[in-house]
Amino acid sequence: MINFKIQSVHAREIIDCRGLPTLEVDVLLENNITGRAAVPAGRSTGTHEAFELRDGEKRYHGMGVRKAIKNVNEIISPALVGKDATCQRELDNIMRQDLDNTPDKSVLGANGIIGVSLAVARAGAAACGMPLYRYINNHAYVIPVPLFNLINGGKHASGDLEIQEFAIFPTGAQNISHALQIATETMDELAKILVKKYGKFAINYGDEGGFVPPMKGIKEPLDAIVEAVDRAGYSDLVVYGLDCASTHFYDLETKLYHLAGEKLTCERMIAMYKELCKTYKLVSIEDALYEDDFEGWAQLTSELGIQLVGDDLFTTNPARLLKGIQSGAANALLWKVNQIGTLSEALDAAELAFKNGYAVQVSERSGETEDDIISDLAVALNAGQIKTGAPVRGERTSKYNRLIRIEEELGDSAVYGDPNSRLLRR
Numbered sequence: 409m410i411n412f413k414i415q416s417v418h419a420r421e422i423i424d425c426r427g428l429p430t431l432e433v434d435v436l437l438e439n440n441i442t443g444r445a446a447v448p449a450g451r452s453t454g455t456h457e458a459f460e461l462r463d464g465e466k467r468y469h470g471m472g473v474r475k476a477i478k479n480v481n482e483i484i485s486p487a488l489v490g491k492d493a494t495c496q497r498e499l500d501n502i503m504r505q506d507l508d509n510t511p512d513k514s515v516l517g518a519n520g521i522i523g524v525s526l527a528v529a530r531a532g533a534a535a536c537g538m539p540l541y542r543y544i545n546n547h548a549y550v551i552p553v554p555l556f557n558l559i560n561g562g563k564h565a566s567g568d569l570e571i572q573e574f575a576i577f578p579t580g581a582q583n584i585s586h587a588l589q590i591a592t593e594t595m596d597e598l599a600k601i602l603v604k605k606y607g608k609f610a611i612n613y614g615d616e617g618g619f620v621p622p623m624k625g626i627k628e629p630l631d632a633i634v635e636a637v638d639r640a641g642y643s644d645l646v647v648y649g650l651d652c653a654s655t656h657f658y659d660l661e662t663k664l665y666h667l668a669g670e671k672l673t674c675e676r677m678i679a680m681y682k683e684l685c686k687t688y689k690l691v692s693i694e695d696a697l698y699e700d701d702f703e704g705w706a707q708l709t710s711e712l713g714i715q716l717v718g719d720d721l722f723t724t725n726p727a728r729l730l731k732g733i734q735s736g737a738a739n740a741l742l743w744k745v746n747q748i749g750t751l752s753e754a755l756d757a758a759e760l761a762f763k764n765g766y767a768v769q770v771s772e773r774s775g776e777t778e779d780d781i782i783s784d785l786a787v788a789l790n791a792g793q794i795k796t797g798a799p800v801r802g803e804r805t806s807k808y809n810r811l812i813r814i815e816e817e818l819g820d821s822a823v824y825g826d827p828n829s830r831l832l833r834r
């Protein structure tokens with residue numbers, strides 16, 4: 409008889425890739441099987457994300473997570489001990505409704521709750537003797553196309569670029585290993601181009617492992633990336649994406665976007681994106697407009713005809729996504745489990761997206777750990793796309809390397825990329 413009962417839940421403080429504290433949670437079952445998960449953190453966060461509890465004390469300049477840990481070890485743990493780890497939704501509901509009972513999980517802290525939620529999933533999978541992607545979805549087979557963020561701007565870098573992420577999508581790769589080869593060779597060419605033009609400091613890394621060259625605007629970085637792809641010989645296999653994270657350069661009072669020395673209205677932003685789509689093989693733009701401008705988003709979506717991804721717009725929140733669906737805002741959901749705080753709710757958001765013809769792009773946070781759980785989750789969702797930074801630095805490569813292993817495990821049943829995706833149609 410397999411015993412799925414939880415014996416203990418234990419959280420500890422570890423550090424993430426920025427050297428900031430975060431939680432790691434162990435869920436121990438009565439048969440000594442453990443599920444472990446670490447919690448990522450954003451820097452360019454959306455206003456509507458679930459509440460991240462930080463200590464606000466002297467240690468770690470206020471960023472400690474001991475309060476969230478105390479809540480896990482002293483409040484959540486006793487409530488879950490003795491429960492069946494495979495009853496994911498029931499356990500998530502205990503945390504979110506019985507113990508926290510706020511819309512944003514501000515009593516216990518969403519960082520503690522998501523850590524437990526993910527560790528429970530891992531413990532359940534381990535007890536069933538299955539990889540996590542299979543445990544969540546018996547029909548998981550799609551290896552996601554990675555969106556490699558090669559130039560970092562916005563809040564993830566110390567340069568002048570307002571746009572946060574300039575990325576390549578190797579949609580024409582044969583498989584994940586080939587996608588990684590394309591990305592690393594392109595990055596190598598990009599490094600040579602940047603050093604020649606801007607000097608050696610241009611190839612320092614930003615938060616997500618992309619370069620931070622002293623560039624301005626949108627075209628300068630895009631041109632450099634296109635040239636790098638061309639030099640690497642992959643022009644036919646690669647398309648491009650942006651995460652503008654535009655809320656962070658939007659002025660709430662004047663309702664204008666401060667971009668590359670100009671002050672732009674929503675209409676001018678849309679016109680600019682249209683122009684960009686004529687010049688570049690852009691297939692996906694994330695957070696092109698302000699996080700609460702559903703009307704502007706609807707206009708953008710009806711006019712652009714490419715993938716428009718809502719990150720700060722939706723914050724993986726089914727209620728906000730529903731509002732977007734009803735108003736015609738965006739056509740894809742950026743899926744970050746810690747934005748909403750439980751795995752069940754995040755899965756609900758993905759299901760709602762798929763049912764309404766929205767794509768789902770699984771995403772890391774800029775503050776990651778070595779935990780590779782999002783790779784399993786992306787495969788479990790058959791999402792067909794994942795955004796997890798440049799192909800460098802351990803907190804990013806852990807995800808890519810996990811995908812290589814999953815692809816190997818799936819063998820002939822693995823399919824690289826979702827054949828129905830809008831991304832592959834351009």
Ligand code: PGA
Pocket residue numbers: 449450451452453454572651653719771772773774775
């Ligand atoms: P964040 O950035 O993790 O710092 O919020 C990622 C993103 O905006 O997609």
Ligand code: ZN
Pocket residue numbers: 651653694695719720742
């Ligand atoms: Zn984003």
